[in-house]
Amino acid sequence: MKFSFNEDQRLFAEGLRELLNNECPATLVREVWEDGSGHSPALWSHLAGMGVLAMLAPEADGGMGGTFVDAILLFQELGRAAVPGPVLEHMAVAVPALSSSSFGADLVSGTSIGTTWVDGSPYVAHAGVANLIVGDGRVITGFATNDAHGMDGGRRLATVSGGDITSIRTSVLGVSPFDAMALASAAYLIGLSERMIEMAAEYARVREQFGKPIGSFQAVKHLMSDALLKVEFAKAPTYRAAFSASIGADTTVRDISMAKALASEAAYRTSRSTMQVHGGIGYTWEADLQLWMKKAWAIMRAHGDATLLGYLFALMLVATAVRLFIPMSADGRDVITVVAAVALVLIGLVTGTLAGLLGIGGGVVMVPAMVVFFSELNVVAKGTSVAVIIPTSIMGTWRNWKADNVDLRVAGIVGVAGIVSAIGGGIIADHMSQDLSNILFASLVLVVAMRMIFDLRRDSTN
Amino acid sequence: MDLRETAEESAFRLEARSWLEANVPQEPLPSFDTAEGFARHREWERKLYAGRWSAVSWPEQYGGRGADYIKWLIFEEEYYRAGAPGRVNQNGIFLLGPTIMEVGTDAQKSRFLPTMASSEIVWGQAWSEPNAGSDLAGIKSKATRDGDDWILNGQKIWASRAVWADWCFGIFRTDPEAERHRGLTFILCPLDLPGITVRPIAQLDGDTGFAEIFFDDVRVPVENTLGEVNKGWNVAMATAGFERGVSLRSPARFSEAVNRLVALWKRLGDKSDTALSDAVTDVWMQAEGYRLHTYQTVTGMLEGRPIGAEASLNKIFWSEMDVRIHEIALQIIGPEAERMEGPLERWVDGFLFSLSGPIYAGTNEIQRNIIADRVLQLPKGM
Numbered sequence: 099m100k101f102s103f104n105e106d107q108r109l110f111a112e113g114l115r116e117l118l119n120n121e122c123p124a125t126l127v128r129e130v131w132e133d134g135s136g137h138s139p140a141l142w143s144h145l146a147g148m149g150v151l152a153m154l155a156p157e158a159d160g161g162m163g164g165t166f167v168d169a170i171l172l173f174q175e176l177g178r179a180a181v182p183g184p185v186l187e188h189m190a191v192a193v194p195a196l197s198s199s200s201f202g203a204d205l206v207s208g209t210s211i212g213t214t215w216v217d218g219s220p221y222v223a224h225a226g227v228a229n230l231i232v233g234d235g236r237v238i239t240g241f242a243t244n245d246a247h248g249m250d251g252g253r254r255l256a257t258v259s260g261g262d263i264t265s266i267r268t269s270v271l272g273v274s275p276f277d278a279m280a281l282a283s284a285a286y287l288i289g290l291s292e293r294m295i296e297m298a299a300e301y302a303r304v305r306e307q308f309g310k311p312i313g314s315f316q317a318v319k320h321l322m323s324d325a326l327l328k329v330e331f332a333k334a335p336t337y338r339a340a341f342s343a344s345i346g347a348d349t350t351v352r353d354i355s356m357a358k359a360l361a362s363e364a365a366y367r368t369s370r371s372t373m374q375v376h377g378g379i380g381y382t383w384e385a386d387l388q389l390w391m392k393k394a395w396a397i398m399r400a401h402g403d404a405t406l407l408g409y410l411f412a413l414m415l416v417a418t419a420v421r422l423f424i425p426m427s428a429d430g431r432d433v434i435t436v437v438a439a440v441a442l443v444l445i446g447l448v449t450g451t452l453a454g455l456l457g458i459g460g461g462v463v464m465v466p467a468m469v470v471f472f473s474e475l476n477v478v479a480k481g482t483s484v485a486v487i488i489p490t491s492i493m494g495t496w497r498n499w500k501a502d503n504v505d506l507r508v509a510g511i512v513g514v515a516g517i518v519s520a521i522g523g524g525i526i527a528d529h530m531s532q533d534l535s536n537i538l539f540a541s542l543v544l545v546v547a548m549r550m551i552f553d554l555r556r557d558s559t560n
Numbered sequence: 561m562d563l564r565e566t567a568e569e570s571a572f573r574l575e576a577r578s579w580l581e582a583n584v585p586q587e588p589l590p591s592f593d594t595a596e597g598f599a600r601h602r603e604w605e606r607k608l609y610a611g612r613w614s615a616v617s618w619p620e621q622y623g624g625r626g627a628d629y630i631k632w633l634i635f636e637e638e639y640y641r642a643g644a645p646g647r648v649n650q651n652g653i654f655l656l657g658p659t660i661m662e663v664g665t666d667a668q669k670s671r672f673l674p675t676m677a678s679s680e681i682v683w684g685q686a687w688s689e690p691n692a693g694s695d696l697a698g699i700k701s702k703a704t705r706d707g708d709d710w711i712l713n714g715q716k717i718w719a720s721r722a723v724w725a726d727w728c729f730g731i732f733r734t735d736p737e738a739e740r741h742r743g744l745t746f747i748l749c750p751l752d753l754p755g756i757t758v759r760p761i762a763q764l765d766g767d768t769g770f771a772e773i774f775f776d777d778v779r780v781p782v783e784n785t786l787g788e789v790n791k792g793w794n795v796a797m798a799t800a801g802f803e804r805g806v807s808l809r810s811p812a813r814f815s816e817a818v819n820r821l822v823a824l825w826k827r828l829g830d831k832s833d834t835a836l837s838d839a840v841t842d843v844w845m846q847a848e849g850y851r852l853h854t855y856q857t858v859t860g861m862l863e864g865r866p867i868g869a870e871a872s873l874n875k876i877f878w879s880e881m882d883v884r885i886h887e888i889a890l891q892i893i894g895p896e897a898e899r900m901e902g903p904l905e906r907w908v909d910g911f912l913f914s915l916s917g918p919i920y921a922g923t924n925e926i927q928r929n930i931i932a933d934r935v936l937q938l939p940k941g942m
């Protein structure tokens with residue numbers, strides 16, 4: 099094992115830092131905030147010239163042929179400088195996703211600017227300065243935008259209307275655009291945090307109160323050290339996520355989520371501590387710190403909020419299916435003990451809650467639960483669940499009715515059809531072999547699980 | 561102990577409620593950190609004054625109702641419940657007013673209090689200086705005696721609402737030879753005198769909510785001195801006690817905020833996220849704790865046990881709670897919290913403002929030092 103960056107990677111990052119020191123000082127960041135553009139064409143061409151924008155495009159498409167490990171320190175450097183405009187979106191998504199398409203050449207050279215719309219937000223960041231928007235599996239061009247007053251002036255938010263949609267494969271070196279953005283954002287947040295800490299440390303060395311530099315007060319020392327702790331311990335997980343993404347590891351999605359979560363928390367803590375250390379000045383528009391803080395507050399909420407519950411539930415469904423596929427003796431029925439009774443009540447409660455919450459019938463919860471936690475393999479589980487569906491469905495319907503979520507006409511049609519087919523199904527079930535029935539049900543459950551995972555992915559990326 | 565309201569208190573509550581329901585503007589006023597918003601808030605204060613609701617705890621002769629602190633808290637609850645506008649003259653009515661009542665001469669009381677209650681004169685607080693924030697006793701702005709006048713020179717900073725305020729109350733060095741805390745004097749000064757320059761400063765949200773004030777040979781009569789000459793530090797600490805203690809941030813403000821938070825959670829919160837519902841519950845309990853603690857404190861004040869260094873506990877508690885309330889709100893709102901406009905804007909504005917709470921009225925680090933030194937009697941550090 100070797101957990102470090104190679105010489106080339108380090109040198110490239112240092113080169114970028116130097117470029118940004120010269121071409122992206124805080125005055126420039128502020129300028130593009132205040133002129134309303136949120137983007138600097140001059141800086142953009144410097145980044146294109148250095149090859150930063152095309153880092154993740156294959157050499158065959160005119161890019162640098164880099165991996166996420168090659169790019170991760172660059173994302174971090176961009177964050178340190180609070181680089182404005184759609185640099186991350188362009189570099190981490192638009193270029194690698196589209197480099198071999200007809201949009202590719204202009205994106206790789208930087209003459210066309212790409213941004214993304216993959217984070218579940220109703221607004222598109224940087225749409226006002228972008229030529230194209232990459233969504234999941236599609237590209238939008240020729241759209242109109244309307245500024246939505248984002249908090250971070252270097253990340254103008256807009257609503258988008260009209261435009262032409264092209265369906266296209268948008269895989270980013272094997273990861274989804276959403277995950278690519280989350281990974282890039284994690285590193286960017288770390289860079290932002292590092293710079294905020296530097297600014298505050300510098301201030302704490304020179305600002306004096308009570309005749310001493312405020313950095314000599316323990317309260318200030320601790321604020322600063324706590325921020326640094328968070329940032330340092332978010333770095334390694336972020337680099338690991340880049341590695342996982344580079345080699346296409348099974349854990350890529352998990353690792354990226356972890357990096358994004360830790361980096362967001364670190365950046366938030368850092369913003370609080372460094373603002374506090376600045377005292378009154380920290381609460382002004384004049385202080386450069388605010389440019390970094392607001393960027394952190396904007397990005398920490400974008401690109402990453404997977405619904406844990408949904409995933410857990412889908413996992414449970416998969417476990418059921420696996421268990422159903424393994425043949426078992428038919429007399430594996432549990433005796434109802436006190437523990438079992440309590441467990442049954444719990445299953446009932448969970449069923450009811452999930453049915454109301456997710457708007458699904460109790461059966462999809464009940465049968466798996468009874469199968470996983472008891473050995474109710476035979477028709478009893480299914481029969482029991484049918485009986486349980488009645489009260490849970492009534493409650494679920496009532497709750498949703500109150501929330502205005504019920505379409506009675508559709509429910510009626512589906513219901514009548516359901517009654518007819520349920521009677522038929524019951525007759526067939528009586529005559530079907532236990533194994534066949536299990537396999538059929540397991541398949542159904544698997545399909546539901548896949549759909550849920552698919553929907554969750556789509557919800558969180560769209 | 562009896563935690564129930566008396567019949568008289570309930571009647572007072574109802575009277576306040578019905579007046580507020582009839583008079584609170586339907587539409588929220590523009591921010592008082594803008595010229596228009598400031599004027600509109602001043603108008604609202606006039607209306608409050610006309611109904612004798614602008615300073616309920618003040619004596620009737622100065623425009624108040626002579627209400628005790630319990631009734632004042634009740635009024636505040638009704639005020640926030642009604643969604644009434646922020647108090648543009650809070651530095652006057654809640655900080656300077658009580659200080660004048662404590663140490664001012666009768667002439668000063670009748671001169672300053674009625675126009676303060678009516679907000680004909682809106683006050684700014686001119687204490688901090690560029691090099692004297694936490695170390696307030698290190699201020700350098702000075703007042704030199706010339707016959708019956710003070711000549712003021714120096715620079716103040718971070719004075720809230722001073723961009724449009726009419727007068728300010730400042731502390732100035734009057735005896736450069738004396739020990740730091742000794743040679744200071746508390747002086748009241750109109751902001752439109754020759755020699756005064758007010759430079760607006762934009763806050764985190766871009767609005768000019770505070771200002772720098774430059775004094776260049778500004779002449780004010782010595783009768784504008786509040787309290788004794790060279791005893792300004794003591795006067796200032798009395799004011800700061802009010803500020804940190806109960807008057808600046810009454811519990812009703814937070815009770816109202818957590819109720820809005822619960823409503824937000826009901827509307828947009830992910831109900832399956834138990835960490836989120838725990839957080840909402842936790843901060844709701846904090847607000848309730850703060851409310852109860854305050855009722856207990858003011859009862860103590862009514863019974864003659866004034867609040868001392870414990871005021872610092874309050875200041876830390878409400879400022880950190882306020883940040884927490886808004887952090888949770890933004891978490892519920894999600895990516896939309898990146899917008900500075902739209903239906904949820906109030907939460908985003910509130911978040912930015914909440915972050916200043918641990919800084920103004922004495923930073924929370926300083927409050928912790930005070931608690932450690934004076935309440936816990938730990939050995940002095942630094």
Ligand SMILES: Cc1cc2nc3c(=O)[nH]c(=O)nc-3n(C[C@H](O)[C@H](O)[C@H](O)COP(=O)(O)OP(=O)(O)OC[C@H]3O[C@@H](n4cnc5c(N)ncnc54)[C@H](O)[C@@H]3O)c2cc1C
Pocket residue numbers: 305306307308312315316317318374375376377378379381684685686687688690691692693694695717718719720721770916919920921922923924925926929942
């Ligand atoms: C929104 C807002 C409104 C304000 N309104 C007013 C107003 O109306 N009138 C007015 O006069 N002032 C006002 N202030 C100023 C406020 O009181 C000061 O900002 C505050 O006292 C801190 O002073 P400073 O800004 O100089 O920070 P510093 O004193 O420079 O503090 C910087 C950091 O050092 C820490 N520190 C300093 N000394 C110590 C120590 N001994 N031990 C541990 N930590 C220490 C501080 O806690 C802080 O984290 C306002 C400030 C804000 C943000």
